[in-house]
Amino acid sequence: MCKPEITRCPDGHFRRVIYGLGPYIADYMEQIVVTAIVQNWCNDLQDLYEGFNFRTREHARALAGVYSRKELWNHHGIISTITPFSDDFPRADIHELIAGDLLHQIIKGCFKEHLVDWVFAYILLEHGQTKGHEIWGQIDRRLAAVPTFPGLRPFHQGCDFKQWTGDDSKGLMKIFLPAVVDFIPPDMTRAIQYFMEFCYLVRRSIQTEDTVARITHCLERYHHYRQIFVTTGVRPDGFSSLPLQHSACHYPRHIRQFGAPNGLCSSITESKHIKAVKEPWRRSNKYKPLAQMLTTNQRTDKLAAARADFTERRMLQGTCLTEALQGFLSLALGEAEPDDSEDGPESEDQQGDGNIVEDGEDGDEDGAVEGPRVLGDVSLAKQPERTYPRTLPELGLHFGVPNLPSLVSSFLYDQTHPEPLTDGSPTPPCLPVQSIKVYHSAAATFYAPSDISGIGGMRRERIRATPSWFKGPARYDCVFAENDSTVEGFRGLHAARVRTFLSFKSGGVEYPCALIQWFSPVADEPDELTGLWVVEPDFDQDNRPFYGVIHLDSILRLAHLIPVFGNAILPPDFHQSESLDAFKTYYVNKYADHHAHEIAF
Known part of the structure; x- marks a missing residue:
């Protein structure tokens, strides 16, 4: 297993995140380094430092001036060689700037890596290897039998994937509960139900005090019913060593502090990082690449602006020859310039066997x-x-x-x-x-x-x-x-x-x-x-x-x-x-x- 990293939670509590826990951990690398924590310290430190604000940079600097690097690491979870980028900002606290990550923490983490695996582990513990795999085969068939729905990922082969994507995890979450409800204890079903409610409530674009109260209630009920995984032997050591399970507790505070997350995850900024940094770097000769990367980005922006201007001027429709021929025919026949909607072959929406909708609809579901x-x-x-x-x-x-x-x-x-027919009327x-x-x-x-x-x-x-x-x-x-x-x-x-x-x-x-x-x-x-x-x-x-x-x-x-x-x-x-x-x-x-x-x- 990879070496654990010490980091600190956004609320200042400490935990240790181990990179070998799952593929989603790689998405936390930057957050771990700039914020990061010691496992199982969360509740202990909260009680130990009650009423004391140990999240300030002044406190960290004071500790660094007293203790050695090893003591800072072992006793306070501070990496003295790392300085957060916000350290020079007069009113910025890095622990207040890190928001939740719905995709990697909740969907791919708590749901896919924990709940789904725990259900499978329970079935194997309860029924044995042979019968357990037969039951899981039936669950796969139920997932494959779910009716088609727009935007729903089909599970024709069940959920036995070698490589899971975020869309796979989201799709499984939508249909998982009806497929497993008949094979697990009632409390396990309720735990999944309340966790699902929590996930969908925090994802809403509009949050009120009522929805935040419902989120808190769902978390409380989920924490109550998930004890079934302890009593059945799936998680005999409990949940204190699972950082992602703890991360859900921060979402009511995140919503009050940052507003509605509405799908926020690290992949949003990561995708921009690919376009702005990784791809320009690959185009460079790798020797002092910064100036080359900046030049590449400038030229890319200019090309995008030129394309938008040319499109608005209709310069990218057809060729010079077709434009000249259209102008010649218009003058020769004395007609107005042909309208764009009448040019070319019939569109995709006008083809087929009746599966067509009104203008403007694309071919997507x-x-x-x-x-x-x-x-x-x-x-x-x-x-x-x-x-x-x-x-x-x-x-x-x-x-x-x-x-x-x-x-x-x-x-x-x-x-x-104005009045409908009454029942029994002819x-x-x-x-x-x-x-x-x-x-x-x-x-x-x-x-x-x-x-x-x-x-x-x-x-x-x-x-x-x-x-x-x-x-x-x-x-x-x-x-x-x-x-x-x-x-x-x-x-x-x-x-x-x-x-x-x-x-x-x-x-x-x-x-x-x-x-x-x-x-x-x-x-x-x-x-x-x-x-x-x-x-x-x-x-x-x-x-x-x-x-x-x-x-x-x-x-x-x-x-x-x-x-x-x-x-x-x-x-x-x-x-x-x-x-x-x-x-x-x-x-x-x-x-x-x-x-x-x-x-x-």
Whole structure:
């Protein structure tokens, strides 16, 4: 194992960080050197120096003038040969300048390197090597069976990776709890649940005293329930020797001192360091490279500025020859200069089989978008499908929903009358409809500042309802539909699965809508163990899926449902496209992203 380094925590407490603990430790090298600490001293020194401010540079200098270098190291955790860069700043304390690192401390550290490994260790201790690996194989299959969701990393081979990235750890965190809940003790599930709540709360872009209080509460509950790892023999020596576990305790203070972390991690500055230092150094001849690096950065900045100017002047579109030919044709034909949107072959969004959304959408599953801030807006794809029937009865038979005309009739009644139909009322006659169109996708744009979003905090994702996704199995996504806007959380929402998107005209008004299958909660509260809502698909008296037609304005955004696996044994060839049809109940995954966590609690 590598030699330990003595460093000091941002709060002035002391601990020893050992570089051999995991790959994420390398990201702390600079922080360790300038701030850094002695293991297991944290609580002892807090009691020993109660009321004494031992974090000041004056105190460190006084100690350095009295003790030898070895005594400073052994008794005070001070490296006398290292001077922090902020030592000459009149009002700067290096220990007050170091903020938390969500990615490396919490996600890759506490979650992946600790909780996931501890769960695996518990399964092996409890069931033995042979049975334990069989159970972990089932967990891998459950991870692979999770339905597709934008931005969710697929785990087709489970979580057996040789090299984990930050995205892998984030993706596993989103779906880990439903996969392991049936194989671990209740207190272990609760420990993971409260840790997940802590992670998602500290990640929010807006922090209040209420959220900080909730963060503190989650930490307290997590510290209480994680004792199950001690009693089961996974961590017989406790957690005092784990710096990353201790780092979570500093986040309430970090938030009050620095504001919302909102994804802050050392990789942000590290990526800038690569562009500004590492790459220019590689381009130099390595002899007195500083002047060469500065010249490289200056020239790179000038090239970037020139490219932006040339792009604005449209000088990078086409060639000199094509520009001359366009000008000649415009003069010869007496027409205006062709518009850019009409040039060239059809764009990527105009190709394909109906998986198209409105202008401006790229080919990604989701992404940040600019625009005015709205709570939510859903729009149909740019082009309809052309292979479907054009009458409601035929369309209903095609989708296996023979009562589609009556569903549309009830929908039109609700749209044209202030009061909805009461239960048990006869279905009103269907108004004449024209121009029936079918779509395979829609675009949901919503306000989600805690996730990667554009100016104004807006984000866009596609909702799919297609019989073949990338020439493979069908994909019918789930959505959140508005139920009661006066009620917060999932109590004010419905979960539904989109069967198809429609639009038609009636009375001179065009109605964009969706044919959906309803899901209902199995209880009035979230599941006590996981903290997730559990829903089940609705069926009519003939045991057929209960469908409805709703306006697109009722849809908020995508929802992610994960099966409640229970004691089910998944076969090796089970495909994730079957998950939403093969189980009786489902978790509403509020950990799918940070916006879902804010609305599906």
